[in-house]
Amino acid sequence: MKSQVIQLKSRPEGLPTSDNFSQAEQTLAAIKTGEFLVKNQWMSVDPYMRGRMIDRKSYIAPFEIGNTLEGGAIGEVIESLNPDFPVGSKVSSMLGWRSHFVSDGTEITRLPETPLCPSHFLGVLGMPGMTAWTGLNRIAELKAGETLFVSAASGAVGSVVAQIGKLMGARVVASVGSDEKAAYLTNLGIDAVINYKTCGDLSTALGQAAPEGIDVYFENVGGEHLTAALNHMKDHGRIAVCGMIAQYNDTTPTPGPSNLAQIIIKKLKIEGFIVFEHWDHYGEFAAQMGQWLASGKVQAEQTIYEGLDNAADAFIGLFEGKNKGKMIVKIA
Amino acid sequence: MKSQVIQLKSRPEGLPTSDNFSQAEQTLAAIKTGEFLVKNQWMSVDPYMRGRMIDRKSYIAPFEIGNTLEGGAIGEVIESLNPDFPVGSKVSSMLGWRSHFVSDGTEITRLPETPLCPSHFLGVLGMPGMTAWTGLNRIAELKAGETLFVSAASGAVGSVVAQIGKLMGARVVASVGSDEKAAYLTNLGIDAVINYKTCGDLSTALGQAAPEGIDVYFENVGGEHLTAALNHMKDHGRIAVCGMIAQYNDTTPTPGPSNLAQIIIKKLKIEGFIVFEHWDHYGEFAAQMGQWLASGKVQAEQTIYEGLDNAADAFIGLFEGKNKGKMIVKIA
Numbered sequence: 239m240k241s242q243v244i245q246l247k248s249r250p251e252g253l254p255t256s257d258n259f260s261q262a263e264q265t266l267a268a269i270k271t272g273e274f275l276v277k278n279q280w281m282s283v284d285p286y287m288r289g290r291m292i293d294r295k296s297y298i299a300p301f302e303i304g305n306t307l308e309g310g311a312i313g314e315v316i317e318s319l320n321p322d323f324p325v326g327s328k329v330s331s332m333l334g335w336r337s338h339f340v341s342d343g344t345e346i347t348r349l350p351e352t353p354l355c356p357s358h359f360l361g362v363l364g365m366p367g368m369t370a371w372t373g374l375n376r377i378a379e380l381k382a383g384e385t386l387f388v389s390a391a392s393g394a395v396g397s398v399v400a401q402i403g404k405l406m407g408a409r410v411v412a413s414v415g416s417d418e419k420a421a422y423l424t425n426l427g428i429d430a431v432i433n434y435k436t437c438g439d440l441s442t443a444l445g446q447a448a449p450e451g452i453d454v455y456f457e458n459v460g461g462e463h464l465t466a467a468l469n470h471m472k473d474h475g476r477i478a479v480c481g482m483i484a485q486y487n488d489t490t491p492t493p494g495p496s497n498l499a500q501i502i503i504k505k506l507k508i509e510g511f512i513v514f515e516h517w518d519h520y521g522e523f524a525a526q527m528g529q530w531l532a533s534g535k536v537q538a539e540q541t542i543y544e545g546l547d548n549a550a551d552a553f554i555g556l557f558e559g560k561n562k563g564k565m566i567v568k569i570a
Numbered sequence: 571m572k573s574q575v576i577q578l579k580s581r582p583e584g585l586p587t588s589d590n591f592s593q594a595e596q597t598l599a600a601i602k603t604g605e606f607l608v609k610n611q612w613m614s615v616d617p618y619m620r621g622r623m624i625d626r627k628s629y630i631a632p633f634e635i636g637n638t639l640e641g642g643a644i645g646e647v648i649e650s651l652n653p654d655f656p657v658g659s660k661v662s663s664m665l666g667w668r669s670h671f672v673s674d675g676t677e678i679t680r681l682p683e684t685p686l687c688p689s690h691f692l693g694v695l696g697m698p699g700m701t702a703w704t705g706l707n708r709i710a711e712l713k714a715g716e717t718l719f720v721s722a723a724s725g726a727v728g729s730v731v732a733q734i735g736k737l738m739g740a741r742v743v744a745s746v747g748s749d750e751k752a753a754y755l756t757n758l759g760i761d762a763v764i765n766y767k768t769c770g771d772l773s774t775a776l777g778q779a780a781p782e783g784i785d786v787y788f789e790n791v792g793g794e795h796l797t798a799a800l801n802h803m804k805d806h807g808r809i810a811v812c813g814m815i816a817q818y819n820d821t822t823p824t825p826g827p828s829n830l831a832q833i834i835i836k837k838l839k840i841e842g843f844i845v846f847e848h849w850d851h852y853g854e855f856a857a858q859m860g861q862w863l864a865s866g867k868v869q870a871e872q873t874i875y876e877g878l879d880n881a882a883d884a885f886i887g888l889f890e891g892k893n894k895g896k897m898i899v900k901i902a
Contacts, residue, residue: 289835296835297805460830473629479833493825498792501811501842503621503628508840510833 239266239275241338243306244549250291253487253557258291259550264306266340273342274318274327281334281546281567282310282360283553284394288486297512307335310365311569312349312356323348328356330364337546337569354531354538361394361564362538363527369513370398371523373456373478374406377511382407384453387444387470389463390483391428392419392539394564399456400428401536408454411447413440413463415559422562426537434463441466451475460484465495471504479510487557539563571598571607573670575638576881582623584821585889590623591882596638598672605674606650606659613666613878613899614642614692615885616726620818629844639667642697643901644681644688655680660688662696669878669901686863686870693726693896694870695859701845702730703855705788705810706738709843714739716785719776719802721795722815723760724751724871726896731788732760733868740786743779745772745795747891754894758869766795773798783807792816797827803836811842819889871895 240263247260269275287309290301301307311334315327320343323329328349333339349359361367373395374380386403390396391412403410404427412423413432420431430447437443444452444466451472457464460482467477485492500506530536541561543552549567556565572595579592601607619641622633633639643666647659652675655661660681665671681691693699705727706712718735722728723744735742736759744755745764752763762779769775776784776798783804789796792814799809817824832838862868873893875884881899888897 297837464830481834482831485831491828494827494830496823496825498796498826499814499817501840502813502844503842505629505842505844505847506840507842508833508838510835510837510839512834512837515837 239268239338240264241266241336242546243336244546245306246291246301246303248303249293250288250487252489254288254291254550254554256550256554259307261547262306264336266338269317269319269340271319273340274315274320274323275338275340276313276329276331276333276346277316277338278311278313278334278336278569280312280357280360281549281569282364283549283556283565283567284309284366285481285483285486285556287553288557297514308332309334310360311335312359313339330359335546335549352528357540357542357564357566357568358531358538360566361540362398362531362536363524365513366394366564367398367527368516368520368523369395369480370402370456371527372513372516372519373480373511374399374402374454376516376519377478377509378454378456378476380406380408380454385409385411385448385450385472386454386456387411387413387448387452387467388456388458389413389434389467390458390481391423391431392562393458394561395480396456396458397423397426397539397563398536401426401530403456404428405530405535409450411444411452413444413459419559419562422539441469444470454478456480458483461492461495465497468495468497468500468506471500471506473504475504475506477506477508479508483557540566542566542568544568571600571670572596573598573668574878575668576878577638578623578633578635580635581625582620582819585819586620586623586882586886588882588886591639593879594638596668598670601649601651601672603651605672606647606652606655608645608661608663608665608671608673608678609648610643610645610666610669610671610901612644612689612692613881613901614697615881615888615897615899616641616697617813617815617818617888619885620889629846640664641666642692643667644691645671662691667878667881684860689872689874689896689898689900690863690870692898693872694730694863694868695856697845698726698896699730699859700848700852700855701727701812702734702788703859704845704848704851705812705843706731706734706786708848708851709810709841710786710788710808712738712740712786717741717743717780717782717804718786718788719743719745719780719784719799720788720790721745721766721799722790722813723755723763724894725790726893727812728788728790729755729758729871729895730868733758733862735788736760737862737867741780741782743776743784745776745791751891751894754871773801776802786810788812790815793824797829800827800829800832800838803832803838805836807836807838809838809840811840815889872898874898874900876900
């Protein structure tokens with residue numbers, strides 16, 4: 239059996255290009271007792287993977303040049319010598335960026351039966367959805383009646399943050415990078431949506447969208463968005479720092495906000511988090527999200543690129559704002 | 571009775587100068603029933619007062635041009651028609667920057683008898699000491715065995731942070747702006763002291779002083795100090811943000827740290843605080859600090875300027891690093 243794989247050819251400088259990736263074919267050994275063969279059907283590309291392409295100490299080891307990339311994937315067992323993973327099982331793994339793999343079940347999760355497309359376990363029911371839920375519930379502790387601001391609000395995480403924020407009883411202000419994305423969020427019932435590319439001064443626009451001030455900022459972007467949020471936070475506001483996508487491709491250090499003294503003046507609490515440290519709450523999240531999805535209270539938008547050949551383009555597209563909702567690669 | 575007062579003549583641009591202050595004489599009416607006359611003996615100058623010289627919304631109202639300045643002061647009752655404040659009482663007020671005032675007791679505290687010089691109620695036993703204790707105990711929750719980094723560590727707040735940090739069982743790394751101040755902290759038993767003006771790259775020096783990483787950063791300075799601290803925080807480190815004195819005299823916005831993504835990578839918690847919101851814990855603090863002072867476990871250094879005429883110079887001196895410990899003006 240051959241597996242098509244995507245490898246890191248070179249570390250990107252700035253925005254990744256297709257030259258940073260190479261395709262290869264690997265021969266998989268026949269499965270042994272206790273093992274099974276998975277054919278991947280869907281794989282995830284996520285902004286955090288950009289950080290793993292840098293050779294530095296972080297919360298997760300960097301990718302090595304010449305190795306196959308990794309990331310969330312959903313596949314189907316097509317051969318099995320493991321009774322816990324019979325043929326036909328749908329499985330979730332961190333072994334994306336490849337067409338097939340052999341496993342003994344280590345760090346592989348069998349997916350429950352659901353009427354939803356299994357790809358949603360890479361999005362609204364997976365890491366991005368759990369990130370949104372964790373940031374609002376366990377980091378910022380958003381309360382009904384508060385004002386929530388979320389940036390990158392049409393993305394995999396942001397679009398769930400915005401919707402959960404509404405379900406938690408908050409007034410939700412969102413920022414996005416196109417009118418089409420703004421319309422998508424408005425259709426979801428989000429209270430005020432800013433197109434940060436066309437609004438003029440972002441801080442002024444945010445002040446108009448949230449004249450009452452912001453209780454919770456769900457930070458996905460950094461830079462000018464953080465500056466604007468700091469200007470309009472209320473006293474004792476909380477900032478859950480999930481990502482700073484504006485800076486992931488920086489080749490030279492970009493200065494931070496000049497208004498950090500707002501942290502003192504407003505007695506703000508700013509907390510970074512990594513969803514994997516909260517995974518023991520996944521069951522609680524999944525139960526609630528499952529209900530919201532079944533009842534139509536949360537919409538799970540996806541942008542799907544077809545074919546492993548296009549995985550690098552899908553990944554690069556994350557930084558060009560090409561996705562609405564979760565960016566997914568359909569491998570099969 | 572005449573009171574000599576210092577008024578805000580103009581709002582400073584950048585570092586305050588003596589031209590921003592003017593002296594005046596005011597006539598006080600004779601005291602009425604329930605009132606008393608206070609002769610101020612000591613007054614405080616503190617960095618936060620610079621913020622009140624800016625016309626902006628903050629946690630405390632700005633000073634108005636042409637009005638007498640305000641701030642912590644210790645005085646003695648010299649005439650009284652109020653049995654709760656008999657002649658000879660030592661009182662603490664926010665009515666500094668003046669030689670005398672008349673009060674009916676509103677927001678005036680009678681000081682307890684103590685063998686200490688009453689000026690310490692403006693420093694180690696007052697707002698700065700309480701700030702140090704609050705930041706470590708109630709914001710950062712420093713634990714024994716952790717590494718604490720404190721900037722502006724020879725100042726009124728920082729010198730108490732460093733000493734309490736040791737008493738709480740932490741390894742303490744401190745930064746100061748002169749070799750004399752470094753020697754002062756070394757003599758206090760602080761584990762590692764950096765002179766940020768002569769150490770070369772501050773982040774490198776901090777990495778050498780705290781090779782194990784930093785659990786808690788007590789932030790008094792901002793700018794380069796915050797950048798360096800972010801680089802060397804441990805996972806789940808906490809930053810108590812008390813002040814950013816490096817920026818108080820900025821005339822144009824100074825960019826913030828370019829490494830704020832460390833907040834995510836290390837899952838940091840950053841919290842600003844204002845000590846006045848924690849004043850209900852003053853008794854708890856004062857009991858502990860009183861013991862530490864009585865047993866010699868905390869040293870209370872003061873830098874004293876003589877005469878109300880020199881109050882503006884004392885205040886300006888705060889931003890020129892002229893104080894070791896608490897900067898105090900002796901009025902009488």
